[in-house]
Amino acid sequence: MKTAPFIVTIIFVAIVSGIGGWELKPCIESSVAREDTTAVRTVSIPSDRDMARELIRYDITESGRYAGLSLRQQEEYLVYLEDAADRYDLPMIIIHTVAYVESGYNPMARHPQITVKGKRTRALGLMGVVWEYNSKMLMRDSIATTRLELAEPRINLLAGAAIIHYDIERILAKNPNISEDKFFDELIRKYYGAYDETYKSRMLTKMKDIASKQWIRRTVKNILTSRIVETELPSSEALAKN
Numbered sequence: 001m002k003t004a005p006f007i008v009t010i011i012f013v014a015i016v017s018g019i020g021g022w023e024l025k026p027c028i029e030s031s032v033a034r035e036d037t038t039a040v041r042t043v044s045i046p047s048d049r050d051m052a053r054e055l056i057r058y059d060i061t062e063s064g065r066y067a068g069l070s071l072r073q074q075e076e077y078l079v080y081l082e083d084a085a086d087r088y089d090l091p092m093i094i095i096h097t098v099a100y101v102e103s104g105y106n107p108m109a110r111h112p113q114i115t116v117k118g119k120r121t122r123a124l125g126l127m128g129v130v131w132e133y134n135s136k137m138l139m140r141d142s143i144a145t146t147r148l149e150l151a152e153p154r155i156n157l158l159a160g161a162a163i164i165h166y167d168i169e170r171i172l173a174k175n176p177n178i179s180e181d182k183f184f185d186e187l188i189r190k191y192y193g194a195y196d197e198t199y200k201s202r203m204l205t206k207m208k209d210i211a212s213k214q215w216i217r218r219t220v221k222n223i224l225t226s227r228i229v230e231t232e233l234p235s236s237e238a239l240a241k242n
Helices: 003-037 048-067 071-087 094-102 132-139 147-151 153-174 180-192 197-211 213-232 235-242
Strands: 113-117 119-122
Touching: 071 094, 071 153, 071 197, 094 180, 094 197, 119 132, 119 153, 132 147, 132 153, 147 153, 153 180, 180 197
Parallel strands: none
Antiparallel strands: 113 119
């Protein structure tokens, strides 16, 4: 009778050992499999946009030190900039360059006085937006309903991107075959309100700080190509009528 518990114990140990061995094998095999799959690693090359984003981040950080921006504000500006670029399908580098030249990323930058329709006024915010020139478009695009809203960095960057977007549309509507060099001059003329060699020089200098000349030309070429394709495609209203 004393041998029964001993036999039961042996059987129990044998069963447990068998289960343990059965469970251990797949673990060993899966471990080997993981080692095999991770043996070959792929190296991802950052895109132009990723590279531009990091260089722009550095610019915002440097400007932020002079403008007294906190680290949180600097990160927010980068997000606002990216959102504005996405909404209006623009390269971040162009919006950033305008903001850098206009204000140095100081939301309280004091812009020079100008005269609009016989009244003295000033541009506002990071992108130097003139409400009196752009109010109808900004209200139509649901960006701002009052001049004072342009003091908010997110709204101001979005407003600047909208102005650049519609300036590009007007340039191409007037001259769809415009060259890359003349396109940039016209874009400056429309945004700044007049062609100014100093303003152009500051824009190009900042863009070259971030990117090579070839990159700038490719950026402009991409803008021209994408906008020309858009104007050649039939609108959704035209397709509906057909």
